[in-house]
Amino acid sequence: MSHTVEILSVGTELLLGNIANTDAQTLSQGLSELGLNVYYHTVVGDNPQRAREAVAIAKKRADIIITTGGLGPTCDDLTKNVLAEAFGKKLVFDEPSAERIRSYFAKTKRPMTDNNLQQAMLPEGCTVLANDWGTAPGCAFQAEGVHVIMLPGPPSECRPMFQYRAKPYLQSLSEGVIASHTLKLFGIGESAMEAQLRDQMNAMSNPTLAPYAKEGECELRVTAKAPTDAEAQALLKPTVEQVKALFGSKVYGVDVSSLEEVVEGLLREKGMTIGVAESCTGGLMAKRLTDVAGASQVFLGGIVxxxxxxxxxxxxxxQHLLDQFGAVSPEVALAMAEGARKALGCDIALATTGVAGPDKDDWDNEVGTMFVAIATPDGTHVRPLKLGSRPVRARLRTQTAHHAFDLARRYLTGLPYEDGAV
Known part of the structure; x- marks a missing residue:
């Protein structure tokens, strides 16, 4: 049986834009991995009547409602009251939850006011989701054909509560095991990827294929359901291999987080080091490389x-290259990469130069004109890019960094530098 999920986020601060609703993003990603379809995101302020109306709508169109926020001790924390009322449940005092709250305050040596014990009032008969990362417990119950899961709002609590409390509960709703693998692709757009897979996607029911567009790249999630994990993996393997064969070198990894993570893994395998020279990306490549744990083993440094x-x-x-061709040119990109390799003493150096906007440069280069280069023990290579004229500096920088990392990946795996990636 397929489920329809609605995420209901409670908090006026979300509506005001004071904070971003990262909880909904986290939950949607996690639910997708479980093969559960999120059909609706709703945000409602700390207002009982509007919250009641939002819950009434959710009850009609979803059979799993997951709420975030509104479980705290203050008067505007109204989620439990509204949900309990909507499903005809009484709130009852849960002594084990109260004891956990008292222990939390004792452990953190903070004074506990009496209103904190309101957090131990939970819908009768619910499954208590113990909160080891804060004070407000979560809970789950089924009523009127709907499963309700309530999670705290702070992301530092919501994320682990979903991972270690809600996910096991959700998995128990489904017979068997749901498993998935995510293929990461670079050098193809989502629409082109979907067009090549459309017939196959329409013909498949188990496993299923779901494409996603990311910033400058694409993902393809393959999901299967079976009685055991081994059987689910057996269903997944041939589909993963078919997709890898179809898209070839555009698939840069399976179940990896990023291109830079793949590059650093390859560098570690080969005992090699990398450095960067950045102009238009302004330090973005160095940041991304150092975001990967263990980067110090392979990343020597960068020059902006x-x-x-x-x-x-x-x-x-x-200087004659700068005077003759300008900073945004293949000649200068190559010289930057070569210079970085010598200055930093690294095996591989990447370089970026280009026009991120909002205007053309002094040499009349259009916004989106970029060059990425690589210098290696075996020579140099430059890739010219035309990334469009929309003056969105962050997007252009991100795509340029992707292309530079793609050059490194291709060198380290013996692939041709150019394979329709531009």
Missing amino acids: SYTNQVKAGMLHVP
Whole structure:
């Protein structure tokens, strides 16, 4: 049986835009991995009447309602009251939850006011979801054909509560095991990827294929359901292999987080190091490389050479190249990569230069004109890019960094530098 899920986020601060609703994003990603379809996201303020109306609508169109927020001790924490009322349940005092709350305050050496014990009032007959990361317990119950799961709002509590409390509960609703693998692709757009898979996707029921567009890249999730994990994996394997064969070198990994993670893993395998010279990306590549745990084993450093003076002075880009071709040129990109390799003493160096906008540069290069280059023990290569003229600097920088990392991946795996990736 397929389920329809609605995520109901409670909090006026979400409506005001004071904080982003990262809880809904986290839950949607996790639910997708479980093969559960999120059909609706709803945000409602700390207002009892509007919350009642939102719950009434959710009851009619979803058979799983997951709420975030509104479980705390203050008067605007109304989620439990509204949900209990909507499903005809009384709130009862749960002594084990109360004891956990008292222990939490004792452990953190903070004074506990009496209103904190309101958090131990839970719908009668519910499954208590113990909160080891805060004070407010979550809970789950079934009524009127709907499963209700309530989670705390702070992301530092919501994320682990979903992972270690809600997911096991949700998995128990379904017979068998749901397993999935995520293929990461670079060098193809979501629409082109979906077009090549459309017939196959329409013909499949188990496993299923679901494409997703990410910033500058694509994901394809393959999900299967079976009585055991081994049987689910047996269903997944041939489909994963078919997709890898179909898209070839555009698939840069399965169940990996990022291109830079793949690059660093390859560098570790080969005992090699990397450095970067950045102009238009302004340090983004160095940041992304150092975001990966263990980066110090392979990443030696980066130079943000945002001006011609720094390109010439620190990277030793010949002045005549800057004068003849301009900073945004293949010649300068190659010289930057070579200069970084020598200056940093690394095996591989990546370089970026381009026009991130909002206007053309002094050489009349359009916004979105970028060059990424790589210098290696075996030579150099440059990839010219035309990434569009929409003046969205963050997007252009992200895509440029993706292309640079793709050059490194291709070098480290012996793939041709250019395979329709531009």
